[in-house]
Amino acid sequence: MTPLLQVKGLTKRYGARIGCADVSFDLYPGEVMGIVGESGSGKSTLLNCLAGHLEADSGHVMFDTRAEGLRDVRAMSEPERRMLARTDWAFVHQNPRDGLRMGVSAGGNVGERLMAVGARHYGDIRAQAQDWLGRVEIAADRIDDRPTAFSGGMQQRLQIARNLVTGPRLVFMDEPTGGLDVSVQARLLDLLRGLVREMGLSAVIVTHDLAVVRLLAHRLMVMKSGHVVEAGLTDQVLDDPQHGYTQLLVSSVLQA
Amino acid sequence: MIEISNLSKNFVLHNQGGAVIPVMRDAALSVAPGECVGLIGASGAGKSTLMRMVYGNYLADRGVIRVGDVDVAQAAPREVLALRRATLGYVSQFLRVVPRVPTLDVVAEPLLALGVAREEALGRARDLLGRLNIPERLWPLSPTTFSGGEQQRVNIARGFAHGYPALLLDEPTASLDAANREVVLTLIEEAKARGAAILGIFHDEAARARVCTRVVDVTRFTPGLAA
Numbered sequence A: 001m002t003p004l005l006q007v008k009g010l011t012k013r014y015g016a017r018i019g020c021a022d023v024s025f026d027l028y029p030g031e032v033m034g035i036v037g038e039s040g041s042g043k044s045t046l047l048n049c050l051a052g053h054l055e056a057d058s059g060h061v062m063f064d065t066r067a068e069g070l071r072d073v074r075a076m077s078e079p080e081r082r083m084l085a086r087t088d089w090a091f092v093h094q095n096p097r098d099g100l101r102m103g104v105s106a107g108g109n110v111g112e113r114l115m116a117v118g119a120r121h122y123g124d125i126r127a128q129a130q131d132w133l134g135r136v137e138i139a140a141d142r143i144d145d146r147p148t149a150f151s152g153g154m155q156q157r158l159q160i161a162r163n164l165v166t167g168p169r170l171v172f173m174d175e176p177t178g179g180l181d182v183s184v185q186a187r188l189l190d191l192l193r194g195l196v197r198e199m200g201l202s203a204v205i206v207t208h209d210l211a212v213v214r215l216l217a218h219r220l221m222v223m224k225s226g227h228v229v230e231a232g233l234t235d236q237v238l239d240d241p242q243h244g245y246t247q248l249l250v251s252s253v254l255q256a
Numbered sequence B: 001m002i003e004i005s006n007l008s009k010n011f012v013l014h015n016q017g018g019a020v021i022p023v024m025r026d027a028a029l030s031v032a033p034g035e036c037v038g039l040i041g042a043s044g045a046g047k048s049t050l051m052r053m054v055y056g057n058y059l060a061d062r063g064v065i066r067v068g069d070v071d072v073a074q075a076a077p078r079e080v081l082a083l084r085r086a087t088l089g090y091v092s093q094f095l096r097v098v099p100r101v102p103t104l105d106v107v108a109e110p111l112l113a114l115g116v117a118r119e120e121a122l123g124r125a126r127d128l129l130g131r132l133n134i135p136e137r138l139w140p141l142s143p144t145t146f147s148g149g150e151q152q153r154v155n156i157a158r159g160f161a162h163g164y165p166a167l168l169l170d171e172p173t174a175s176l177d178a179a180n181r182e183v184v185l186t187l188i189e190e191a192k193a194r195g196a197a198i199l200g201i202f203h204d205e206a207a208r209a210r211v212c213t214r215v216v217d218v219t220r221f222t223p224g225l226a227a
Ligand SMILES: Nc1ncnc2c1ncn2[C@@H]1O[C@H](COP(=O)(O)OP(=O)(O)OP(=O)(O)O)[C@@H](O)[C@H]1O
Pocket: A014, A017, A018, A019, A037, A038, A039, A040, A041, A042, A043, A044, A045, A046, A208
């Protein structure tokens, strides 16, 4: 099987400071990769380099494109990359305000993504938007409300609907359950797990919450000072950590 | 079906002065299809550690852990995940689930992950929950608020949902009443009869005597304890 994403030696510096250094991994279809590590360890930097939001200094991000197989995303033209971001990728921001258009209705937020990939029929677009709002448990009668009228948890669910409606193959998420209360987190987790299973979605998820990665991620990378210090099966890394930093991380938080 | 040889493991505690704790030295055992092998030995001898290594939950330092045609000690995470999905089941001592997911779905999930149709998977889940005497009114609820014994039975139902060719059982009858213990022992006997290779830990001696084909004393592999 071809990996969906193949990352080799990805490095990003901010001047003299290391953002992330020499990161390599493969991600296969249907796999969820978790990234954990302390604040400032380079998780968001890595995610943004993978998603093309930040220009890496060196390394390769190979993506299994539908038309031409493995291609180095960093070597693609800007329009090619933008097309990929619309059709095959999704990015869920920690703050839903960064991933939503706050002045557009909930239905519009979801529908405009469909239009961006060529949907034209108003009735179909609205029906699909409605269907996705239902999947993320936003009541049908809220379709014309703006996200400003939604709670934080609802906004996050709307952001997920907006991102997944086009059937992407790879989703990047930066702290998708951060700042949400525990019961809302649980709902989101359940939703994401169902989508991973039913759509064969692959995902790279940054979080500081070890309980979340245990339930959501198949595999785990632990970052410290920009470097991946340990990687493996999620439950193995959490239950039998090999690196001193991971041992500290696992023992210093409430049991995940 | 399960073939272990030269299996060794130390725990290294980096934040406690790098203390090295040897827990297993040159473990070897095998489990054939249709067999149930019981692990015995004093508390702390390494029974659960051995089982967790077979599941890929603990890393092996050295040795071979062959389950079907995969060497878990060497396999990439992706291969271990595939093995766990189709071939190797594990009933751990405690249930760990996503909060809010209904019990019926928790039990059906291993089948859904294998691509079994939803109705068929739910049918199998209902069947097992019924046999394990979980009242039907609890099926739509998340097991997170269930009693210890109920959670244990949900865990067992989940572990037996798919007919894994190899199965690991860590104390499956602990905290169960006589009637439910009987159901679990029957499930184990049925699994053996269909050819599953089972590795189990049973503190319950009568249960062990009834379902285990033979036992392996893990103390033989405990560094510093071996005769
Ligand atoms: N635009 C920037 N300019 C300079 N340094 C930056 C910039 N963005 C990030 N850094 C630095 O790079 C390092 C990694 O930051 P990053 O945001 O990737 O961390 P993180 O692991 O996502 O942390 P957190 O958990 O707090 O979100 C930090 O030392 C940070 O200060």
